[in-house]
Amino acid sequence: MSINIKVQAALRQAENYPLPDLQIKALGHFGAFQSNAVIAEERWTSLHAQIILIYLVLNGAATRDELIELVWADEAVDKTSVRLRTTLKLLRQTLRPRWKINAEYICFQNGRYRIAPGVSVASDVQQFRQALAQARQTSGLASYTLCLQALSSYGGDFLAGCFNEWVLEQREQLHNDYLWAHERCASVCLAEARYPEAEHHARQSIRSDPLREQAWQILIQSLNHMGRMPEAIEAQQQLAEHLHTLLGIAPTWA
Missing domain, CATH: 1.10.10.10 (Winged helix-like DNA-binding domain superfamily/Winged helix DNA-binding domain)
Incomplete structure (x- = not known):
């Protein structure tokens, strides 16, 4: 043949x-x-x-x-x-x-x-959203674990480089969810006295959006607990400057 x-x-x-x-x-x-x-x-x-x-x-x-x-x-x-x-x-x-x-x-x-x-179809967006949906329904370390799972699926902005209107809407929603996941991780770690991890997740959120006041507050508390007072004071000043310069307001704790 x-x-x-x-x-x-x-x-x-x-x-x-x-x-x-x-x-x-x-x-x-x-x-x-x-x-x-x-x-x-x-x-x-x-x-x-x-x-x-x-x-x-x-x-x-x-x-x-x-x-x-x-x-x-x-x-x-x-x-x-x-x-x-x-x-x-x-x-x-x-x-x-x-x-x-x-x-x-x-x-x-x-x-x-x-x-x-x-x-059979699978996507990183679906995996990200499913893990976050479960994380929102739980608390403590269970929520933390699910948020980590979601974050592992987040490889960057949704369809980076594309500026279609629907894409932009999805990108903003997913990015906000990404920030929420880091802040949930930071909050859980702070409550569990895992201060270096709380600092890491808070900084990740702040790096993407310097106006995330909750992330700043967790960062400042984590630094205080670790005895890094000068850094905590500097973080307070940075937050105040960002809020005043970009929004014309003071931090809620000021």
Whole structure:
């Protein structure tokens, strides 16, 4: 049997295999994987395709009009319909494994686009949100552990470098959740007298947003407990300066 015949036979057999699982990375720079094998970056020729894919992963399904509003809200309807078809074609081609030429990861059912039934999909955003949702329902060290789990999924800003309106909204929400997770960790560590860890998490929050007064308060208390009074005083002064310069207010404890 020739090599070509063997290859063709193998490809026909592969058509009966289920689609590989999808893993999507959106916190930080975008990445997509099929059963942990990366989809090459050069295959992603459309940023709009990435946005649509992530939207479907996070929201489950979307109508044609919802996807147009998502990506081309300010453009003429006669142009956006063509662009949506083109983008969906590119997305399907990008997701299609080379050994499964008829594979369709994106389907259209009951007037809505969605990930094809039977495909297992996971994303770092979902992992982050699920861990935080559980952390909010618990307290103490259990909440701390779940927050650490969430933080391990947070690789950076949501779709860093993309300035789509929906993306910006999601980015802000996720970033605020990231800060909350650090502050919850800091608060638990302070209560447990784990002052170096409390300091670490408080500083992480402050580094991202110098106006997080709760994080500053935890930092100051942690430094005091560790006998680092000059640093605690300096932190108080820094907070007061930030609040006065940026918001024109004084700290709540002043």
